Amino acid sequence: MAIARPIRVLGLLALGLWIFFFYQVFGRTRYPKGPGDTLEHMDRDPNLDPTGEPEGILHRVEEGYAPGPEGTARINATLLSLVRNEEIDGIVQAMQDLERTWNSKFNYPWTFFNDVPFTEEFKRRTQAQTKAECRYELIPKEHWAIPSWIDMELFEESAKILQENDIQYGSMKSYHQMCRWNSGLFYKHPALEHMQYYWRVEPKVHFFCDVDYDVFRYMADHNKTYGFTINLYDAPQSIPQLWPETMKFIAQHSEYLHENNAMNWLTDSDRRPEHNLKANGYSTCHFWSNFEIADMNFWRSQAYEDYFNHLDRAGGFFYERWGDAPVHSIALGLFEDASKIHWFRDIGYQHIPYFNCPNSPKCKGCVTGRFTDGESWLLKEDCRPNWFKFVGMG
Ligand SMILES: Nc1nc2c(ncn2[C@@H]2O[C@H](COP(=O)(O)OP(=O)(O)OP(=O)(O)O)[C@@H](O)[C@H]2O)c(=O)[nH]1
Numbered sequence: 001m002a003i004a005r006p007i008r009v010l011g012l013l014a015l016g017l018w019i020f021f022f023y024q025v026f027g028r029t030r031y032p033k034g035p036g037d038t039l040e041h042m043d044r045d046p047n048l049d050p051t052g053e054p055e056g057i058l059h060r061v062e063e064g065y066a067p068g069p070e071g072t073a074r075i076n077a078t079l080l081s082l083v084r085n086e087e088i089d090g091i092v093q094a095m096q097d098l099e100r101t102w103n104s105k106f107n108y109p110w111t112f113f114n115d116v117p118f119t120e121e122f123k124r125r126t127q128a129q130t131k132a133e134c135r136y137e138l139i140p141k142e143h144w145a146i147p148s149w150i151d152m153e154l155f156e157e158s159a160k161i162l163q164e165n166d167i168q169y170g171s172m173k174s175y176h177q178m179c180r181w182n183s184g185l186f187y188k189h190p191a192l193e194h195m196q197y198y199w200r201v202e203p204k205v206h207f208f209c210d211v212d213y214d215v216f217r218y219m220a221d222h223n224k225t226y227g228f229t230i231n232l233y234d235a236p237q238s239i240p241q242l243w244p245e246t247m248k249f250i251a252q253h254s255e256y257l258h259e260n261n262a263m264n265w266l267t268d269s270d271r272r273p274e275h276n277l278k279a280n281g282y283s284t285c286h287f288w289s290n291f292e293i294a295d296m297n298f299w300r301s302q303a304y305e306d307y308f309n310h311l312d313r314a315g316g317f318f319y320e321r322w323g324d325a326p327v328h329s330i331a332l333g334l335f336e337d338a339s340k341i342h343w344f345r346d347i348g349y350q351h352i353p354y355f356n357c358p359n360s361p362k363c364k365g366c367v368t369g370r371f372t373d374g375e376s377w378l379l380k381e382d383c384r385p386n387w388f389k390f391v392g393m394g
């Protein structure tokens with residue numbers, strides 16, 4: 001019996017819809033659901049181990065952390081945020097998380113930076129989130145401006161290539177300026193002249209775990225330079241000349257290499273050989289710098305100053321999209337004692353789409369050991385196992 005053509009078409013359409021429906025429900029690789037999801041990428045995820053506070057001396061609230069001059073237990077340190085007026089909701093949310101889990105106990109000041117003046121609304125709403133002092137600082141023009149030696153035509157051409165390679169924000173001028181400022185200028189702002197440590201906070205990030213000790217004094221007491229939570233691979237197309245330029249610098253300044261450096265970590269080519277290849281010798285693994293707790297004396301050292309100036313002159317902050325994360329990470333990996341780099345495994349953290357979520361009763365709102373809540377391909381961006389292997393944890 002012949003079936004009329006419109007009916008056949010409808011039948012086929014219905015069948016197609018059913019196949020699509022079943023594929024959506026059962027067929028697609030779903031995003032990772034929780035504990036153990038990243039295990040295929042490493043033998044054992046340390047985030048699944050019960051996590052407590054770090055060992056050694058810890059300074060607690062009882063020692064005197066009230067807001068104002070009574071808070072004498074505080075050291076020279078600040079929470080630090082480069083942020084736009086339009087991001088007010090995002091920074092308020094991030095402040096609420098960090099105040100709830102940590103700073104309402106320790107009352108470290110917040111310092112906000114912007115390339116344009118902060119609005120009164122921004123000041124009012126951010127100050128309302130904390131008992132601690134808030135400072136609002138304008139970035140000097142000469143710190144933000146694109147350097148005179150950058151050829152803007154070449155920048156525009158390069159931006160097109162970055163865009164073709166799907167490099168996020170590659171053609172956005174201000175993004176390049178932001179990366180350069182975060183790499184080599186923020187700690188030169190007069191408002192930070194007397195500050196030694198900072199904790200960098202971005203809008204919309206989340207903090208999940210109660211932290212009951214002074215993390216800045218932890219850094220000082222344990223002689224730590226840099227603290228991180230997440231390690232990621234970078235897009236090699238954003239930094240093809242970063243490692244070659246770094247090698248040129250090292251050839252001229254071998255005296256800056258630390259004897260206990262992390263060169264083996266920086267140059268790993270076992271886990272993602274094609275990344276190392278495309279980045280010309282650098283694994284692209286870096287400390288994800290939207291979270292960092294660090295000692296600015298390292299950035300102020302002669303080694304880092306010379307390194308930053310070398311990179312700045314080479315132009316890659318504009319002709320490529322060198323981020324402050326790989327720049328900071330490479331400098332730390334080469335010029336610092338690797339034992340001064342600390343994984344803050346106990347600080348539950350999220351910047352979309354990645355997490356650090358420890359196994360601890362102090363944490364709420366994240367899934368223990370979950371690395372991402374995005375698509376499953378994001379898992380391969382995880383390079384924490386490289387660091388764990390390097391420091392002998394994995
Ligand atoms: N004042 C100011 N802040 C900026 C500018 N560009 C970026 N920032 C801040 O710099 C930080 C990093 O910028 P983001 O846009 O978050 O960059 P990202 O983290 O790589 O990208 P996302 O995945 O979109 O978060 C954030 O704290 C921003 O608020 C700018 O032009 N002016």
Ligand SMILES: [Mg+2]
Pocket residue numbers: 202290351
């Ligand atoms: Mg961000």
